[in-house]
Amino acid sequence: MNEPLLEVKNLKVHFPVNSGPFTRAKEFVRAVDGVGFTIAPGETVGLVGESGCGKTTLGRAVIRLVEATEGQIIFEGEDLTRLKGSALRTRRRRFQMIFQDPYGSLNPRATVENIIGEALDIHHLAANAAARRQRVENLLQDVGLDASHAQRFPHEFSGGQRQRIGIARALAVEPKLIVCDEPVSALDVSVQAQIVNLLRGLQREHGIAYLFVAHDLAVVRHLSRRILVMYLGRIVEAGGAKKTCQSPKHPYTQALISAVPVVDPDSKRQRIILSGDVPSPIHPPSGCPFHPRCPVAEARCRTEVPALREIEPGHWVACHLAGGPAEITEKSSGRTETAPRAGA
Amino acid sequence: MPLLEIRNLQIDFGRGPSALRAVDGVSLTLEPGKALCLVGESGSGKSVTALSIARLLGSPPARYAGGEILLEGRDVLRMRAAELRSVRGGVVSYVFQEPGASLNPVFRIGNQIKEALKLHRPEAATDAEVVRLLKLAGIPAPEARIRNYPHEMSGGMQQRAMIAMALAPQPKLLVADEPTTALDVTIQAQIIELLSRLQEQLGMAILLITHNLGIVGDIADDVAVMYAGQIVETAPAGELLKRPLHPYTQALMNSVPSLDSEVQRLTAIPGAVPRLGAFPAGCRFHPRCARAQAECSQKQPVLVEVEPRRWVRCPFWNATGLNINPGTARQQDPSQVLGQALRSGGRGER
Numbered sequence: 001m002n003e004p005l006l007e008v009k010n011l012k013v014h015f016p017v018n019s020g021p022f023t024r025a026k027e028f029v030r031a032v033d034g035v036g037f038t039i040a041p042g043e044t045v046g047l048v049g050e051s052g053c054g055k056t057t058l059g060r061a062v063i064r065l066v067e068a069t070e071g072q073i074i075f076e077g078e079d080l081t082r083l084k085g086s087a088l089r090t091r092r093r094r095f096q097m098i099f100q101d102p103y104g105s106l107n108p109r110a111t112v113e114n115i116i117g118e119a120l121d122i123h124h125l126a127a128n129a130a131a132r133r134q135r136v137e138n139l140l141q142d143v144g145l146d147a148s149h150a151q152r153f154p155h156e157f158s159g160g161q162r163q164r165i166g167i168a169r170a171l172a173v174e175p176k177l178i179v180c181d182e183p184v185s186a187l188d189v190s191v192q193a194q195i196v197n198l199l200r201g202l203q204r205e206h207g208i209a210y211l212f213v214a215h216d217l218a219v220v221r222h223l224s225r226r227i228l229v230m231y232l233g234r235i236v237e238a239g240g241a242k243k244t245c246q247s248p249k250h251p252y253t254q255a256l257i258s259a260v261p262v263v264d265p266d267s268k269r270q271r272i273i274l275s276g277d278v279p280s281p282i283h284p285p286s287g288c289p290f291h292p293r294c295p296v297a298e299a300r301c302r303t304e305v306p307a308l309r310e311i312e313p314g315h316w317v318a319c320h321l322a323g324g325p326a327e328i329t330e331k332s333s334g335r336t337e338t339a340p341r342a343g344a
Numbered sequence: 345m346p347l348l349e350i351r352n353l354q355i356d357f358g359r360g361p362s363a364l365r366a367v368d369g370v371s372l373t374l375e376p377g378k379a380l381c382l383v384g385e386s387g388s389g390k391s392v393t394a395l396s397i398a399r400l401l402g403s404p405p406a407r408y409a410g411g412e413i414l415l416e417g418r419d420v421l422r423m424r425a426a427e428l429r430s431v432r433g434g435v436v437s438y439v440f441q442e443p444g445a446s447l448n449p450v451f452r453i454g455n456q457i458k459e460a461l462k463l464h465r466p467e468a469a470t471d472a473e474v475v476r477l478l479k480l481a482g483i484p485a486p487e488a489r490i491r492n493y494p495h496e497m498s499g500g501m502q503q504r505a506m507i508a509m510a511l512a513p514q515p516k517l518l519v520a521d522e523p524t525t526a527l528d529v530t531i532q533a534q535i536i537e538l539l540s541r542l543q544e545q546l547g548m549a550i551l552l553i554t555h556n557l558g559i560v561g562d563i564a565d566d567v568a569v570m571y572a573g574q575i576v577e578t579a580p581a582g583e584l585l586k587r588p589l590h591p592y593t594q595a596l597m598n599s600v601p602s603l604d605s606e607v608q609r610l611t612a613i614p615g616a617v618p619r620l621g622a623f624p625a626g627c628r629f630h631p632r633c634a635r636a637q638a639e640c641s642q643k644q645p646v647l648v649e650v651e652p653r654r655w656v657r658c659p660f661w662n663a664t665g666l667n668i669n670p671g672t673a674r675q676q677d678p679s680q681v682l683g684q685a686l687r688s689g690g691r692g693e694r
Contacts, residue, residue, distance in 0.1 A: 050528045051499065158616060159386070188385045188555045193599040193610035215528040218601035222610055245603045259533040261558025263585055263600050271562075273537055274530055277498050 003077065004038035005209050006062065006177060011035045011071035013054070013061050017282060029281050031057040032068075033233035041176065044203065044210040046224030046241065048217055048256065052278045054233040055213045056100075059179040062211065063095045064088065075177070093123050096170035100182035102162035106154040112140070112165055113150040119172040139168040144198060160191035164198065171202065179211045184219060196222055218260045221245050229253045232281055232289040235308060239315035249311060249322040251294050288320070296321060345417055347517055347549050348374040348397065348436075353411035355392055355401070357620070363407070364620035366392045368573040370411075374566075376516065379543055379550040381560045381581065383596070384570035387617040390553050393570070394519050397551075398432045399423075416516070433464050437515035441522040443502035447494040453478075454490030457509045464513035474508075481508040482538050500531035507538065517549045518542075524559065536562050557593075558600045561585055569593050572618055572628040575647060576657040583654065589661045591633045627658070635660055 013032040016025030031054040039045045049055045060066040062073055064080055073080040075095065083091060099105035106115055116136045117126070126132035137147040143164040154162055163183060170178050180199065184192040200223060202208060214220050220227060220241070227244045229237040229252065237250040248254045258272040274293050279285055285292050291301040300320050308318040355367040367389045374380045384390045395401050397413055399420055413420040415435055423431065440446045448456055454474050461469040471490065478486035481504040494502055503523060510518055520539060524532035540563045543550050552563060560567055564581035569590065577590040588594045598611035615632040618624060624631050630640035637660060647657045 050530055190385055190596060190599040190613045193612035196610050197612055218603050221603055222601050256530060257603060259530040260603055261556055263557050263597050264561060271533060273534055277500060
């Protein structure tokens with residue numbers, strides 16, 4: 001039970017820029033630049049960051065929709081980066097994905113039954129047509145839809161309902177891990193609440209772990225036990241969900257929290273409005289990648305890259321100014337700095 | 345005189361017996377320099393209402409079935425083409441939800457903004473003015489940006505470019521239709537803050553449309569909540585956020601996730617927004633309302649001023665000791681709602 005379900009070590013995903021059959025790439029988009037974390041069985045780990053920070057790429061790399069350039073992805077004790085062909089295909093039953101765009105992620109020409117049933121077909125999970133139909137109906141009911149919806153097409157449903165179909169499809173193969181890539185960002189706030197509650201209920205019932213990728217901290221907070229904050233391809237803060245939201249240590253996390261919309265008429269809180277956009281991952285800034293937008297950056301921040309260190313048990317931050325002298329080196333504890341452990 | 349006054353607006357799609365009423369008797373007032381937020385879920389009719397202010401709806405299929413839209417005292421629905429052209433941009437300007445889809449992908453930003461200037465302020469159609477507008481919209485290094493194509497800018501930058509374009513003709517009213525829904529929360533905060541600052545700086549009125557009550561507090565003076573083509577509550581922003589009166593407003597507020605709450609389960613509104621032509625009989629919200637009583641499925645409630653400047657469309661807005669029946673608020677399949685409406689004889693309104 002103490003074995004993590006997923007352990008990611010020093011993952012890097014670099015995309016070459018301007019390379020072709022005759023030119024070798026001289027520059028790379030460092031989308032994911034040395035990330036490590038774990039997920040325990042049945043746990044939700046939230047992954048937060050702005051557009052362009054690499055969180056979607058990280059989510060896809062973990063389930064090998066995108067190939068990692070370096071690093072290890074150890075799922076149920078096996079390194080996924082080393083698997084190929086049919087071995088990989090059979091493992092794919094154990095991890096699935098839910099996508100952001102409820103309109104683009106469903107085949108518009110297939111019925112709901114076939115969209116969900118395709119997963120069953122690929123993994124030979126239904127003995128015959130009747131069993132397949134029954135399983136699809138059960139799944140539809142599990143996600144709050146009606147069995148009669150099986151014969152309809154995606155365009156006949158609302159955004160929230162399509163997202164439910166996507167969830168049913170992911171559930172069909174009984175995975176142990178689902179990567180949820182911004183599953184509620186495209187939905188109205190009230191519908192978001194429905195989907196978040198559904199995901200939580202399914203987790204309790206089936207013991208599924210989630211890697212929940214999103215840019216909205218408030219939504220992530222409701223589902224996650226641990227939160228990872230990403231910036232320009234690296235994790236800048238990691239810790240328990242409640243702790244990280246209540247007392248964030250990294251200036252970027254503090255800004256993210258301050259940006260969350262709050263229904264409070266008297267909120268005279270000082271909003272930390274970050275200036276500018278996320279810098280280019282091809283030419284990341286020197287030193288700490290966040291320093292150009294950081295309200296408290298010092299001279300040191302421009303030259304030295306801060307290491308991800310454990311400033312409190314289970315709480316990791318990559319910032320020169322955070323926490324005290326609680327730096328844990330590789331030698332003293334045997335832990336590497338890029339592997340915050342779940343449940344610590 | 346109010347800058348914008350919408351009186352009992354009714355908009356149909358289609359004609360004859362199969363016409364669907366998307367906006368059903370909406371009335372709104374906006375004073376010069378003030379900000380009004382129009383809040384509602386997808387399908388409530390808020391975008392249709394907003395687009396009709398400059399008569400931007402394609403008609404057909406839209407049909408203005410009744411009411412008036414008074415901009416500075418003149419009825420937009422009865423204007424002739426020339427006057428309408430000067431109003432669009434000159435008095436009211438728009439910013440839309442997806443800047444990537446609203447900007448012309450084959451023209452540079454500078455040219456697109458200059459186009460807006462040429463139409464309304466030809467004497468000011470210069471690069472210098474474009475740079476000034478980009479700076480006003482908070483775009484850094486504007487001299488370089490005027491040569492950018494939209495795809496060379498991030499979502500937040502594109503939205504700022506759109507805002508600059510909307511400001512070019514110096515409008516008195518800026519209509520922003522879900523301007524931040526497609527953006528990250530940090531950029532959302534930037535854009536809302538920008539709009540609020542522009543409102544102050546330029547004395548410009550803002551009509552902001554959104555489905556998220558969480559951003560209302562940062563910018564609105566007044567709020568109007570829409571559901572199924574009708575306004576169900578209006579109030580000054582602070583009052584509404586502190587003490588929402590209509591059950592739908594309360595439910596919307598409860599579904600905004602919060603960082604502080606210890607509550608693990610988000611309060612979702614069961615069911616879905618009814619589709620046009622499939623409105624329930626009586627109160628349109630009653631199948632999803634935790635407070636629904638027997639009469640709610642029979643009588644259509646009217647908008648009543650229950651306190652100074654506070655209007656609510658619900659007879660039970662302050663009723664205590666109610667028989668709260670959570671069973672009423674069960675999940676409704678849209679096809680069931682349609683069945684209900686058909687059985688009650690018609691389009692469900694009136």
